[in-house]
Amino acid sequence: MENFRDYREFTGSRSDKFYKSTMFQSSRLLLGLNCLDPGQEQHVHVHGDQDKFYYVVEGTGEFTVGAERYAAETGIVVWAPAGVEHGVTNKGSERLVLLVGIAS
Amino acid sequence: MENFRDYREFTGSRSDKFYKSTMFQSSRLLLGLNCLDPGQEQHVHVHGDQDKFYYVVEGTGEFTVGAERYAAETGIVVWAPAGVEHGVTNKGSERLVLLVGIAS
Secondary structure, three states: OOOEEEHHHOOOOOOOOOEEEEEEEOOOEEEEEEEEOOOOEEEEEOOOOOEEEEEEEEOOEEEEEOOEEEEEOOOEEEEEOOOOOEEEEOOOOOOEEEEEEEEO | OOOEEEHHHOOOOOOOOOEEEEEEEOOOEEEEEEEEOOOOEEEEEOOOOOEEEEEEEEOOEEEEEOOEEEEEOOOEEEEEOOOOOEEEEOOOOOOEEEEEEEEO
């Protein structure tokens, strides 16, 4: 099955930083997971010419996007357009699993 | 909250065809929902120069992508690259909710 992936097979954990995996990739779109253990953080950063989204699959993430801050639970879509600073921290007690897409 | 959306606020139903909604959009990426009631179908079609993904949020969809056919449940990511025929049918008894992204 080339065009079907179960996200549960792409989750993971690292002790030194949050875990990233790639599920699919083309010249237009990178699609993968960011997995943050409790206490882990993706520092606020910016993509100059890529739009990014996160979909919260498991857990709760404390997101920053531009001037907005929001604790996003399962079912929330987060949009970080090109040029807008964004980051996320897992302040909860469960792992945070995010489906992430970056469009170039 | 400009950059955060709850998918549950973007679901819907139509009697004549499946329901589409847009959550976020840029020149690079359209992100939204496809909601298929039991029995509804998205006919097999192709995008010549756009890559598309589906993430199954609720229900089960019988997907066709190229020569592959697969009954995808919640947690499955489906990848339909530019030029590859794809479609989906809801043969189940619950609504099918798909997070969909189209990258141009």
